Amino acid sequence: MSRADLQLPAAARRPGPLWTFGLLRSELFTTVRRWRTLALLGVLAAVPVLVGIAVRIETRGGAPAGGGNGEGPAFITQITNNGLFLVFTALAATLPFFLPMAVGVVAGDAIAGEAGAGTLRYLLVAPAGRTRLLLTKYTTVMAFCLLATLVVAVSALIVGALLFPLGELTTISGTRISFAEGLGRALLIALVVAASLVGVAALGLFVSTLTNSGIAAMATTVGLLITVQIVDQIPQLHAVQPYLFPHYWLSFADLMRDPVYWDDLVRNLGLQGLYAAVFGSAAWARFTAKDISA
Amino acid sequence: MDEPSAAERDPDGAPALSPEGAPARVPDGAPATVPEGMTERHGTGVPERGRDGAPEGDPAAARASVIVTRGLTKRYRGGQLAVDGLDLTVPAGSVFGFLGPNGSGKTTTIRMLMGLIEPTGGTVRVLGRPMPRAARTVLPQVGALIEGPALYGFLSGRDNLLRYDAADPTADPRTRRARVAAALDRVGLAAAAGKKAKAYSLGMKQRLGLAAALLQPRRLLVLDEPTNGLDPQGMREIRTLIRELAADGTTVFLSSHLLDEIEQVCTHAAVMAQGRLVVQGAVADLAAGARGLLVVTTPDAAEAARVLKELGVGDVTADGDRVTGEPPDRDLAEVTAALVTAGVRVRGLIVERASLEDAFVALTGEGFDVAG
Ligand SMILES: Nc1ncnc2c1ncn2[C@@H]1O[C@H](COP(=O)(O)OP(=O)(O)OP(=O)(O)O)[C@@H](O)[C@H]1O
C-alpha cells in the first residue's frame, strides 16, 4: 500500500451548489447498469415487435386485424393503415401490466435492495442524507417510468415504420390530422403514460422502505398492482374505483380525440399526484425514522 | 469544525509500538488527554446516570475527545438490550481498540455513533457534535467500515468507490477520480480496480471497504473488524496503514476480537461484555491490570521456591526447573542476589508481562474479577 497524498486541508472543502446532484447521476447510471433493468426494458421493447408481427401476419389476407368486433387493445384495427397506431396500441397493451410491473420492480428494489445488500448503510454514512437519498431514488424511479415508456413508444414507432405505411391519420373523432401532428400527439401520449406511473412508483418506494428484502418489496408492489387492477374490474366495487390509481389510465386515448377530451386526463394526473403525495410522505416519514440495522 | 491545532493534538497520539512479535509492550504512560488514565466499572453497582441530562464531563476533556457517549443505551425492538448505559470517551489522536466477545454490542454501538440507528437512551457526541442530529456536518469527516464491506457486485471496484464518493455532497467531483485512484492504491487494489466487485475475494472486498473509508482526509476512522478475512500480509498492511493514519492525526476507532492486533496498534482500549462497558483506558494500563508472572528457571527448584517464599513472593509454585510466583514489589536485583547467595543456580529470571488477552479473559470471562 503506497502512501498517496490525500491530505487536503479540511477547511478547503466548501461544497459547490451542484455537487449534491452527483448522487442522482450516480443513481441513474447505477440503475441502467443493472442487468435486471436492461432485461425489463428488453421485454418492454419486445412487446411492440410481437404485436406488430402478429398484426402483420393476421392481416396478410387483407382483412383488418381484430375482426372489427372490438377485441384486443385500443387502436389495433388501425395499425395496418398507419404504423403510427402501433405506438398507441403498444402503450395501451403495456400500460395495464407490463409497464407498472417494471416500475414496481425498480421502485420496490430502490431502498430495500440497498438495505438487503448492506450498501444502504455506506450511502448513509457517506453521508447521502436520508431525505436526499429518498428524493434521489424517487427521481430515478420517475426517470425510469419515462425511459420505460419511451422504450415502448420508440420500439413501436420503428416496428410500425418498418412493417406498415405511415402518413396522415384519422382521430377517434373521425377528423384527419397530419403525420407530424400525429407524432406530436404520440409524444404527448407517451408523456401522459409515463406520468400515469407516478402513483405506482410512489407506492413501490413506500413499500421499499418497509423491508430489508428487495425481492419482498418487488413482490409486494407487483402483488398490490394486480390486486388493485382486479378490484378495478369488479362492478360491485365501483364506489372505490375512482380512487384506484389505475382507474383512469386508459384515458390517454382521449388525446386522440379532436378536440381533446381533458376531463379524465386531468382526473388521472390529479390522482397520480395524490398517490405521489400520500405515499411519498409515508415513505419519507418511515425512512427518516428507520433504524438501519442490515 | 476546524482541525485541532497542533498544540491541541495529543503529542503521544501516535501509537508507541513494541517491535512486531515482542511479547511485552513498553509502557509509555497514558497520553495527556486522558485525565483519569484508566476507569474501571463493575457490571453492577454503577450509579445510574440520568438518561437525558447526562453529565458531559469537563469541557476540556470533551473538546479533546473525538467520541463521547453518556448513558448510551439501545434496546432493539425484539426487546434485546444490546447496549446498556455506555459511557465511552475516545481521546483525539488515539488508536482506540473496542473489544468484546461476540454479541457484546460493539456493532450496535458503532451504528449509533454513525447515526444509523437511534439510541433508546443517552447521548452520543462525535467530533464534538451531537449524533445523529449533526450527521451532515460530522460524517463527511468520518470514514467507516461497519460490519464488513457492502458492494455493488455488478459494478467494478472503481465504480463502487465513485458511487460512494458521489453520495457525499461535500466531495468535490473534480477530484473524484483522482481521490478514488489514490484510495485504491492505498489499499493495494489498483491492479484489480476494473474488476467487477462480485469477482473479488473476501479480502479484496474488505480492502475495497477500507478504500471507501479513505476517500477523503478524515478526522476519525471507525473500523468494525477491519482485518476480518485478510491474509497475514493484508493484516500487516492494515496495521501499517492505521499507524500511518494515526501519525497524520486521524483518530482510529477499531473494533476487533484479535487481541494481539489491538495490543500492537492501539494506544487505548475499551472492553465490552453483554452490552456494558467493563473497562476503558490506555492499553498499557489495561495489560498492567492483570498481574504478570515471576519466572525463575533453575535446576535447584525446591531451594529457589523456599528463598522466594522467604522474600515474601506470593503464590510460589515449582514445576520441574521452573519456579513461578507473583512478581514482588521489591527490586528484582535483590531477588537475584538472594537466590545466588542461597546457592541457587539461576538459569534465568524474568517477569512475564500479562498480555492483553489475560486481561481480556479476566474481564469478560467467567467469574470476572477486576483488581482494585
Ligand atoms: N437488528 C437487530 N435486532 C435485534 N437484536 C439485534 C440486532 N442486531 C444485533 N442484535 C443483538 O444485539 C446484541 C449485540 O449485537 P452486536 O451486533 O452489536 O454485537 P457485536 O459486539 O458486534 O458482536 P460480533 O463480535 O459478533 O460482531 C446481540 O445480542 C444481538 O443478538
Ligand SMILES: [Mg+2]
Ligand atoms: Mg459486530
